[in-house]
Amino acid sequence: MKLAIIGCGEVGRLYARVAAESFEVVLCDAYPSPAARDLAIELGLTLHERLGDWLAGVDRVWSCVTGDVAAAVAEQSGAFVSPGAMFVDLSTATPADKLRSSELLHTKGIEYADAVIMGAIGMTGLRTSLLVSGEAAATAVADFATIGAPARALENARPGDAAALKLLRTVLTKGIEALAVECLVSAEKQGVREELYRVLGDIDTQGFTTFLDAVVRSHLLHAERRSHEVERAVAQLDQAHLPSSVLAGTRTLYERTVHSLAAHPPGPDAATSIDSALAWLLSVSEADIPAAV
Structure with a gap:
């Protein structure tokens, strides 16, 4: 299964390192830091600096960007991601932004999950709990379980509820x-x-x-x-x-x-x-x- 991780800050790099053991991982960051470049070299991963047609071949997208650009990244990704793929928004975007992103991607046949990190990644690393909402929440939780990340799906919850x-x-x-x-x-x-x-x-x-x-x-x-x-x-x-x-x-x-x-x-x-x-x-x-x- 091919996984694209967009945003190679602290969160993206953490999940990329462990996900590379279970997924075919590809990275994307508009302004990659030396740490991001080093990780890509170390793990032998492709590091893109812009979204593009390469996204058509992925099954999963984990968006680990900052909340202020999350909605734009979701919208731009929707132009390239194939129907049937799943987009997991791990940002701290507002509930309204996450709901709008979900609705936009849904029109393109792309599944969406609102995932939030309930703690400090810098302190607890992969053990940091995740909360997930949206129709694709159960699938996202299963994917996180694959890499050993504890996650819980909110029952009967819309995208944006986890963010709230x-x-x-x-x-x-x-x-x-x-x-x-x-x-x-x-x-x-x-x-x-x-x-x-x-x-x-x-x-x-x-x-x-x-x-x-x-x-x-x-x-x-x-x-x-x-x-x-x-x-x-x-x-x-x-x-x-x-x-x-x-x-x-x-x-x-x-x-x-x-x-x-x-x-x-x-x-x-x-x-x-x-x-x-x-x-x-x-x-x-x-x-x-x-x-x-």
Whole structure:
């Protein structure tokens, strides 16, 4: 089976190296790095610098390009890939872009799978989990299993659904990353970082997703008190002459919740479960969005 890997960055090179043991691999990169050229030479692979008629002979395409060019690469590939082949988009493109790419390729008889990498390839390599959606998801998962890459198909999910989950994960993980930078730098400057790890131990004990549900549910009950804690935390970082830009955004969120609690008081049972808490938070969030003209 012939596999084209488009995009020879860190992701493309990782999958190319292992896929070459099970597939007939051909590479493509518009601006190949020295590392990409070296890999092609090492494995004896053809490295193209542009899409073209050579794609007509492949059975699978794994697009490992960046999200900003992913839709264009899918569209351009569709002019050359043969009907019956499968295009797997491993980029971080938006859900809307992935859905449009799927629809475009479908008109040409090309199967499409939306695949996202749920972790840091640079840290966990081939062991990094993949999530896949779309009609061709099961086939893509089977192909990934061939190279030892753990992948799971979302049931009854459209192309773009995997991408949506990836970006929702990004909201949380990158937000935590940014807050961790602010917090640990401040803790290091104050000489209390090791003790900070100890006082965070309760989160380890209860489990992270349980912790998330608990703080969101209780947000309705304690937003005003917690907003004052955030004010003092901002003041602490300011006094240490350290940046608090992410924490400042946290302060804004608490201010919005406190305002919404006063303007649109939740029912007595709103904080009894994560479902009811989210229903109220969603209602006030939508109320804050100006109506389209």
